[in-house]
Amino acid sequence: MTFIEMLKGAERRHGSMLCVGLDPEPSRFPAQMKDDAAKIYDFCARIVDATADLVIAFKPQIAYFAAHRAEDQLERLMKHMRETAPHVPVILDAKRGDIGSTAQQYAREVFDRYGADAVTLSPFMGFDSIEPYLKYEGKGAFVLCRTSNPGGDDFQSQRLSSVEGSPLMYEHIAQLANGRWNTNGQLGLVVGATYPAEIERVRALAPTLPLLIPGVGAQGGDAVATVKAGWRPDAPIVVNSSRAILYASSGADFADAARREAQKTRDVLAAAKG
Numbered sequence: 214m215t216f217i218e219m220l221k222g223a224e225r226r227h228g229s230m231l232c233v234g235l236d237p238e239p240s241r242f243p244a245q246m247k248d249d250a251a252k253i254y255d256f257c258a259r260i261v262d263a264t265a266d267l268v269i270a271f272k273p274q275i276a277y278f279a280a281h282r283a284e285d286q287l288e289r290l291m292k293h294m295r296e297t298a299p300h301v302p303v304i305l306d307a308k309r310g311d312i313g314s315t316a317q318q319y320a321r322e323v324f325d326r327y328g329a330d331a332v333t334l335s336p337f338m339g340f341d342s343i344e345p346y347l348k349y350e351g352k353g354a355f356v357l358c359r360t361s362n363p364g365g366d367d368f369q370s371q372r373l374s375s376v377e378g379s380p381l382m383y384e385h386i387a388q389l390a391n392g393r394w395n396t397n398g399q400l401g402l403v404v405g406a407t408y409p410a411e412i413e414r415v416r417a418l419a420p421t422l423p424l425l426i427p428g429v430g431a432q433g434g435d436a437v438a439t440v441k442a443g444w445r446p447d448a449p450i451v452v453n454s455s456r457a458i459l460y461a462s463s464g465a466d467f468a469d470a471a472r473r474e475a476q477k478t479r480d481v482l483a484a485a486k487g
């Protein structure tokens with residue numbers, strides 16, 4: 214099954230556009246695990262088990278594992294997700310971008326080593342830095358377009374040229390991902406929930422591409438405005454929330470609290486479809 218098919222299947226089955234982000238930070242773990250990087254797998258597996266029937270996808274962010282030398286725990290977690298929730302796609306948030314020969318190695322890491330269903334990529338180095346990922350048939354790749362952080366303005370909201378009417382950088386990226394870069398229909402775009410007007414613009418330029426939309430929860434993005442701007446019946450959106458769900462409680466009940474927060478967020482997103 215392709216990534217897109219998995220995404221649409223999980224959306225239907227769970228009535229969900231919510232992606233739970235797995236950004237484990239041991240200093241925020243509950244008392245019995247606190248500051249113990251060896252517990253990263255246990256913490257994340259508890260979150261996965263508590264929320265798997267509520268999500269369209271999971272999104273581990275690789276930096277939170279690598280920073281603690283916990284890549285082996287990420288491998289175990291990927292295996293755990295495949296075994297316990299095989300119908301839920303996993304997007305490895307790695308934001309890779311490098312020359313083709315190095316990109317081939319990153320692609321092997323993402324798809325062969327970790328077995329992810331999709332990855333996040335930076336478009337900054339151009340198509341030859343994206344192409345190696347597209348050789349993995351059926352896998353997905355989300356290209357950064359209009360990111361959720363304010364610094365995204367530095368490049369993404371600049372005009373490509375001083376000619377009136379020329380596209381902004383993020384519009385150009387959306388056009389490329391929707392057009393000549395999308396050789397096998399594997400691409401999606403990353404757009405921040407903190408910028409609903411830009412989500413709407415990206416949706417107009419890329420009417421059916423899946424959008425990965427981080428920024429609800431801890432970053433304060435508007436969940437309802439996000440759905441109205443980005444969701445269409447034939448175009449899935451994957452709305453990520455990490456910290457607000459992972460750390461909904463700092464007590465021993467953290468997994469139950471994460472489930473409650475995930476359920477609440479899923480329901481708010483679903484209701485916004487109208």
Ligand SMILES: O=c1ccn([C@@H]2O[C@H](COP(=O)(O)O)[C@@H](O)[C@H]2O)c(=O)[nH]1
Nearest residue numbers: 234274360361427430431432454455456
């Ligand atoms: O534009 C972007 C792209 C990626 N991210 C990632 O999403 C999560 C957000 O975490 P929260 O705790 O829900 O704020 C995190 O892994 C980021 O690296 C993003 O925030 N914005």
